[in-house]
Amino acid sequence: MSYTLITGASSGIGREFVREFARRKSDMVLVARSDDKLRELGAELSPSGTPDIHICAEDLGDPESPRRIYEYCRERELRVGLIINCAGFGFAGEYGSMPLKELQEMIQVNMAAMAGIIRLFLPGMIAEKRGGIVNISSVGGFQGIACLGLYAATKSFIITLSESLHEELKDKGIKVIVVCPGYIETGFHARACQHPEHSLLPVSSPSVVVRASIKGLLKNKLFVFPTFLDFLLVFLQRFFPRAAVLKTAAFLAPLKSSDCQVF
Numbered sequence: 705m706s707y708t709l710i711t712g713a714s715s716g717i718g719r720e721f722v723r724e725f726a727r728r729k730s731d732m733v734l735v736a737r738s739d740d741k742l743r744e745l746g747a748e749l750s751p752s753g754t755p756d757i758h759i760c761a762e763d764l765g766d767p768e769s770p771r772r773i774y775e776y777c778r779e780r781e782l783r784v785g786l787i788i789n790c791a792g793f794g795f796a797g798e799y800g801s802m803p804l805k806e807l808q809e810m811i812q813v814n815m816a817a818m819a820g821i822i823r824l825f826l827p828g829m830i831a832e833k834r835g836g837i838v839n840i841s842s843v844g845g846f847q848g849i850a851c852l853g854l855y856a857a858t859k860s861f862i863i864t865l866s867e868s869l870h871e872e873l874k875d876k877g878i879k880v881i882v883v884c885p886g887y888i889e890t891g892f893h894a895r896a897c898q899h900p901e902h903s904l905l906p907v908s909s910p911s912v913v914v915r916a917s918i919k920g921l922l923k924n925k926l927f928v929f930p931t932f933l934d935f936l937l938v939f940l941q942r943f944f945p946r947a948a949v950l951k952t953a954a955f956l957a958p959l960k961s962s963d964c965q966v967f
């Protein structure tokens with residue numbers, strides 16, 4: 705029996721993945737810091753114990769957390785066949801005023817934890833000659849964004865790592881995809897101090913991301929753009945000078961002028 709490991713499972717897109725996989729009766733290991741939220745979700749979706757849902761509350765900001773998650777699964781003999789790397793957060797504001805603690809935590813959660821989790825579970829998938837890895841990036845990972853610089857850079861890292869792994873693992877029976885949403889209605893923006901209502905771009909629901917991801921995973925489609933607009937925003941970049949791309953990205957980022965003086 706194979707388990708789906710979902711990070712960022714306590715809210716937003718990750719929680720929607722949990723709901724969808726519960727509908728499909730997939731056994732899961734849920735990861736996030738909010739133990740109470742994860743337990744509530746597990747009890748709601750699996751009152752009778754089917755599917756089998758394990759709660760592994762971890763702070764991915766701790767460099768040792770990927771190892772502990774791996775040990776949690778190994779000790780309970782939970783074979784992880786699919787990883788959904790969804791945990792992440794952003795920070796909107798001038799780089800020069802970004803708290804260093806926030807900077808280190810974002811690097812750890814958005815990049816190092818994801819890379820570590822993949823590294824630890826991959827040998828098991830390779831031995832089984834099957835597996836799947838879904839990495840949640842963003843349309844924000846295709847260019848720099850003024851006042852969202854570190855977040856954009858972490859999402860760019862995810863795209864590059866996913867591309868490399870997709871190519872490296874495609875003949876080994878392991879699918880690797882990278883999902884690149886635009887604005888999604890979740891708790892993300894409140895934490896990042898963003899204001900989607902100030903953006904011209906539409907806001908979609910997390911279910912749009914989940915549906916597109918599952919479709920993309922079945923076809924092992926490297927890049928998944930949940931909406932046509934997400935695809936278009938990235939595709940059109942190739943026809944414009946980089947300076948114009950950067951200006952547009954800063955313009956479309958939902959920051960209040962008080963958060964960041966871009967123009």
Ligand SMILES: NC(=O)c1ccc[n+]([C@@H]2O[C@H](COP(=O)([O-])OP(=O)(O)OC[C@H]3O[C@@H](n4cnc5c(N)ncnc54)[C@H](OP(=O)(O)O)[C@@H]3O)[C@@H](O)[C@H]2O)c1
Nearest residue numbers: 712714715716717736737738764791792842888890891892
């Ligand atoms: N919302 C958007 O517009 C949007 C667009 C493009 C990409 N994304 C990406 O989608 C992913 C999911 O975000 P979301 O929109 O669903 O936001 P969200 O509702 O804020 O969910 C973020 C999830 O990450 C977890 N998380 C954050 N810091 C963590 C830490 N230190 N350790 C463990 N877990 C942690 C949170 O759980 P706890 O707080 O319980 O730890 C939560 O489950 C992120 O990678 C984000 O970059 C979002």
